[in-house]
Amino acid sequence: MVNIGDVARMAGVSRSTASYALSGKRPTSPDVQARVAAAVQELGYTPNAGARALATAQTRVIGLLAQFYEDEFAPAMLQYILAVSNTARELGYDVLLVTEESGVQALRRITDSRMVDGIVLLNVAEDDQRLPVLRDAAQPGALVGLPGDCTGVDVFDLSFEEAGRLMVDHLADLGHRDVLLVSQPEHVIERGGAYVWRLQNAAVAAAAERGVRLLTTFASTHQPEVGAELHGLLDAHPEVTGLLVHNEAAVAALPSVMHARGMEAPRDLSVIGRYSDEFARTFSLPYSSVESAADLLGAMAVRHVVRRIEVAAARDEPYVVELVAPRLVDRGSTGVPPHVVPAAGA
Amino acid sequence: MVNIGDVARMAGVSRSTASYALSGKRPTSPDVQARVAAAVQELGYTPNAGARALATAQTRVIGLLAQFYEDEFAPAMLQYILAVSNTARELGYDVLLVTEESGVQALRRITDSRMVDGIVLLNVAEDDQRLPVLRDAAQPGALVGLPGDCTGVDVFDLSFEEAGRLMVDHLADLGHRDVLLVSQPEHVIERGGAYVWRLQNAAVAAAAERGVRLLTTFASTHQPEVGAELHGLLDAHPEVTGLLVHNEAAVAALPSVMHARGMEAPRDLSVIGRYSDEFARTFSLPYSSVESAADLLGAMAVRHVVRRIEVAAARDEPYVVELVAPRLVDRGSTGVPPHVVPAAGA
DNA sequence: CCGTCGCGTCGAACCAGTTCGACAAAGGAA
DNA sequence: TTCCTTTGTCGAACTGGTTCGACGCGACGG
Known part of the structure; x- marks a missing residue:
C-alpha cells in the first residue's frame, strides 16, 4: 500500500x-x-485512517446507537438514522451504526476503544442505562429523546407536551367535546417511554382547560389485535367524535376499521395522529398528524456533537435541552363534530 | 488515557x-x-482501535453501503440494514453505515483509507457504478442484489425468477386464466432494477406454459396516484380474476381500492404480493405474499465477507452467486376464481 | 557435568501518520 | 557588511498497539 x-x-x-x-x-x-x-x-x-486516528486522536466517525424493540414501529427509526447519517456526512463524518441489544456494552466498547469522536443516542428512555456510560466517556454525546436526567449531554426531542395540547386544542376549536386518546401500550412506557405520558398529561390538562371530556386508553402495537381493540373502543364510546392516535400500529389499522364500520373522516369521526410525514406518505394515510420531526432532531443532535468535537471552546459550554415545537399537518381528516352540524343547520 | x-x-x-x-x-x-x-x-x-488497526491492518469494521431512492420503499431497506448489523456484531464486527448519494466516492473513501475490512453493498443495480470500485479494492465485498457482472464479489439475492413462477403457478393451480401483474414504474427499472424484469419475464414464461393470459403493467410508487391507477386497471380489465403485485405502494393502496369497489379477496379477486413479512405485519396486510428474505440475505452477505476476511484460504475461493428460493406466505387471499365456482357447482 | 531443548520473557522494530524544534537560505534593515 | 527576521524544509519524536528475533533459565538426556 x-x-x-x-x-x-x-x-x-x-x-x-x-x-x-x-x-x-x-x-x-x-x-x-x-x-x-x-x-x-x-x-x-x-x-490511512488508523494511522491518522492514532496520531491525531480523531477518527472522524460518529457512533450512532439505535435500539430496536419488538413492539416498536421500526420504520420510524429509519428516518432518524438517515437524518443522522446524512448530516454527519455533510460535516465530514462517517457513522458507526450500533443496533446491539445491549446498548450499554456497545457504547462502552466504542468509546473506550476510541473508535468514535462523538455519540448520538436514539430512542432514549426515561432512565436510560446508557447515560451513565456516556457521561463518563471522553467523547461528547447528544440524545434524541428526553431522559429524566439530562446532565452532561445535549438533548433534543419533540415537545410532546406541545403536541398533546396542539391536538386537543385543534379538536376543541372545531367544537368537539368527547375525545378519545389512543396511546401506546403500557409496557412501552414501563420500558422508559415517558413521552407517552408527556403527551397524555398535556392532553389531559388541555382538555380540562377547554372543557373537553378526554378518554385515555392504551392499545396494542401489534396487528391484528390493535384493530379489534379499536373496534371495541368505538363500540364502547359512541359519544366520541374525535380520535387522537399516538400509536402507529393503531393508525395503520384505522382505515380498515373505519371502513368496516361505514365511518368516514371527518364526516363521522375527526382523527389526528402523531406520526411522521414519511409514514403518512408511504401508507397514504389520510389523517392529519403532528409531525415527528425526525429529520430535524437527528440533524440537530449531530451538529451539536460535531461542534463540541471540533470547537475546543464549545467543550465547556452549558449543555442544552431543546424541545422542538411540533407541526400539525392538516390532511383534512378533522372537522366539525357530526351532531353539531345538524344542530347548527337547524 | x-x-x-x-x-x-x-x-x-x-x-x-x-x-x-x-x-x-x-x-x-x-x-x-x-x-x-x-x-x-x-x-x-x-x-486503542486506531493503534490496533495500524499494527494489524484490521479494523474489525464492515462497511455497509445503502442507497435510498425517493421512489423506493425505505422501510424494506431497514430490514437489510438490521440483518447486516446484527450478524456483523455476532461475528465481532462493527458496521460503518454509508447512505451517501454518491456511493462510488463513499466506497472509494472507506476502502482506500482502510476504515473497513470488508464491504456489503445493498440495493445493487444491474450496472452498478460501485462495482468496479469494489473489485479493485483490497477488501472483499458481498452484494445483496444481482448485477449484470458478478465477477470479483459474492452475490446474494432473492430468486425473482422463482418468485414470478411461484406466483403464476399458484394462481394457475387454482384455476385462474386471466391474471394481472402490477410492477414498479419503469424509471425504477431504468435505474437498474433488473429484478423487476426478472420477475416479470419468469411470470410471463410460466403463464405461457400454463395457458394463463398474463397482463403486465407498471404502476406508480406514489400515493395517491397508484390508487387511481389500480382503479383504472380493474375497470379496464374486468375479466381479471387474479392480481400479482410487485409494488409495495400498490399493495398499501389496495385494501382501500378494493373496499371502494366492494370487492373482497379472495371472493372477487385473488391477490398475491411480493413483499416482506415485516411489511405485511406492520400494515396488517391481508394478502398472501412472496417473502423478501431480507434477514437471510443480509446475514449471508456478512458471513461470506467475514469468511474471506478471516480465513486466508477463503480469499482465493471462487466467488458465489446465490439466488435464494422465495417462500410463499399464505394469508388466505387467493382462491378459486369467481366464475369457476358456479360452473363447477352447476 | 555438559549440551540441548523449549518455555517464558524482553527489547526493538514496525505500522503510517502528525507535530515540534531546529536550521538553512533569503531578504531587509542598520 | 553584518545582524536579524522570515520563510520553507527537515529530522526526530510521538501516538499505541503487534510481532519478530534473541536470550536466560530450568529440565532433561547423554
Missing part, C-alpha cells in the same frame, strides 16, 4: 513536508505543493 | 509480554496472565 513516505519520495521532499503540504498546517512553497499533489495523484495515495 | 504500557508496568512485565498475555498468541505463565488481567481490570484498560 502506498503511504506518505512514497509520496514524499516521489515529490523529492521529506515526509513531514509532504504532510504539511497536504494539510496546510504550515506554509509550503507553491512548487512543493504542486509536486506533492502530482505524486498523490500519480500514486493514488489516500491517508 | 491508559495504554498497554501502563498495564505492563503495573503487572511488572514488558509491553510485549502484556500484549501476548492478552492475545494469547504466545504462551505466558499463569502468574503473568493473572497480574496482567488484574492490571487491566484495575486501570480499566481498553486497546
Whole structure:
C-alpha cells in the first residue's frame, strides 16, 4: 500500500513536508505543493485512517446507537438514522451504526476503544442505562429523546407536551367535546417511554382547560389485535367524535376499521395522529398528524456533537435541552363534530 | 488515557509480554496472565482501535453501503440494514453505515483509507457504478442484489425468477386464466432494477406454459396516484380474476381500492404480493405474499465477507452467486376464481 | 557435568501518520 | 557588511498497539 513516505519520495521532499503540504498546517512553497499533489495523484495515495486516528486522536466517525424493540414501529427509526447519517456526512463524518441489544456494552466498547469522536443516542428512555456510560466517556454525546436526567449531554426531542395540547386544542376549536386518546401500550412506557405520558398529561390538562371530556386508553402495537381493540373502543364510546392516535400500529389499522364500520373522516369521526410525514406518505394515510420531526432532531443532535468535537471552546459550554415545537399537518381528516352540524343547520 | 504500557508496568512485565498475555498468541505463565488481567481490570484498560488497526491492518469494521431512492420503499431497506448489523456484531464486527448519494466516492473513501475490512453493498443495480470500485479494492465485498457482472464479489439475492413462477403457478393451480401483474414504474427499472424484469419475464414464461393470459403493467410508487391507477386497471380489465403485485405502494393502496369497489379477496379477486413479512405485519396486510428474505440475505452477505476476511484460504475461493428460493406466505387471499365456482357447482 | 531443548520473557522494530524544534537560505534593515 | 527576521524544509519524536528475533533459565538426556 502506498503511504506518505512514497509520496514524499516521489515529490523529492521529506515526509513531514509532504504532510504539511497536504494539510496546510504550515506554509509550503507553491512548487512543493504542486509536486506533492502530482505524486498523490500519480500514486493514488489516500491517508490511512488508523494511522491518522492514532496520531491525531480523531477518527472522524460518529457512533450512532439505535435500539430496536419488538413492539416498536421500526420504520420510524429509519428516518432518524438517515437524518443522522446524512448530516454527519455533510460535516465530514462517517457513522458507526450500533443496533446491539445491549446498548450499554456497545457504547462502552466504542468509546473506550476510541473508535468514535462523538455519540448520538436514539430512542432514549426515561432512565436510560446508557447515560451513565456516556457521561463518563471522553467523547461528547447528544440524545434524541428526553431522559429524566439530562446532565452532561445535549438533548433534543419533540415537545410532546406541545403536541398533546396542539391536538386537543385543534379538536376543541372545531367544537368537539368527547375525545378519545389512543396511546401506546403500557409496557412501552414501563420500558422508559415517558413521552407517552408527556403527551397524555398535556392532553389531559388541555382538555380540562377547554372543557373537553378526554378518554385515555392504551392499545396494542401489534396487528391484528390493535384493530379489534379499536373496534371495541368505538363500540364502547359512541359519544366520541374525535380520535387522537399516538400509536402507529393503531393508525395503520384505522382505515380498515373505519371502513368496516361505514365511518368516514371527518364526516363521522375527526382523527389526528402523531406520526411522521414519511409514514403518512408511504401508507397514504389520510389523517392529519403532528409531525415527528425526525429529520430535524437527528440533524440537530449531530451538529451539536460535531461542534463540541471540533470547537475546543464549545467543550465547556452549558449543555442544552431543546424541545422542538411540533407541526400539525392538516390532511383534512378533522372537522366539525357530526351532531353539531345538524344542530347548527337547524 | 491508559495504554498497554501502563498495564505492563503495573503487572511488572514488558509491553510485549502484556500484549501476548492478552492475545494469547504466545504462551505466558499463569502468574503473568493473572497480574496482567488484574492490571487491566484495575486501570480499566481498553486497546486503542486506531493503534490496533495500524499494527494489524484490521479494523474489525464492515462497511455497509445503502442507497435510498425517493421512489423506493425505505422501510424494506431497514430490514437489510438490521440483518447486516446484527450478524456483523455476532461475528465481532462493527458496521460503518454509508447512505451517501454518491456511493462510488463513499466506497472509494472507506476502502482506500482502510476504515473497513470488508464491504456489503445493498440495493445493487444491474450496472452498478460501485462495482468496479469494489473489485479493485483490497477488501472483499458481498452484494445483496444481482448485477449484470458478478465477477470479483459474492452475490446474494432473492430468486425473482422463482418468485414470478411461484406466483403464476399458484394462481394457475387454482384455476385462474386471466391474471394481472402490477410492477414498479419503469424509471425504477431504468435505474437498474433488473429484478423487476426478472420477475416479470419468469411470470410471463410460466403463464405461457400454463395457458394463463398474463397482463403486465407498471404502476406508480406514489400515493395517491397508484390508487387511481389500480382503479383504472380493474375497470379496464374486468375479466381479471387474479392480481400479482410487485409494488409495495400498490399493495398499501389496495385494501382501500378494493373496499371502494366492494370487492373482497379472495371472493372477487385473488391477490398475491411480493413483499416482506415485516411489511405485511406492520400494515396488517391481508394478502398472501412472496417473502423478501431480507434477514437471510443480509446475514449471508456478512458471513461470506467475514469468511474471506478471516480465513486466508477463503480469499482465493471462487466467488458465489446465490439466488435464494422465495417462500410463499399464505394469508388466505387467493382462491378459486369467481366464475369457476358456479360452473363447477352447476 | 555438559549440551540441548523449549518455555517464558524482553527489547526493538514496525505500522503510517502528525507535530515540534531546529536550521538553512533569503531578504531587509542598520 | 553584518545582524536579524522570515520563510520553507527537515529530522526526530510521538501516538499505541503487534510481532519478530534473541536470550536466560530450568529440565532433561547423554
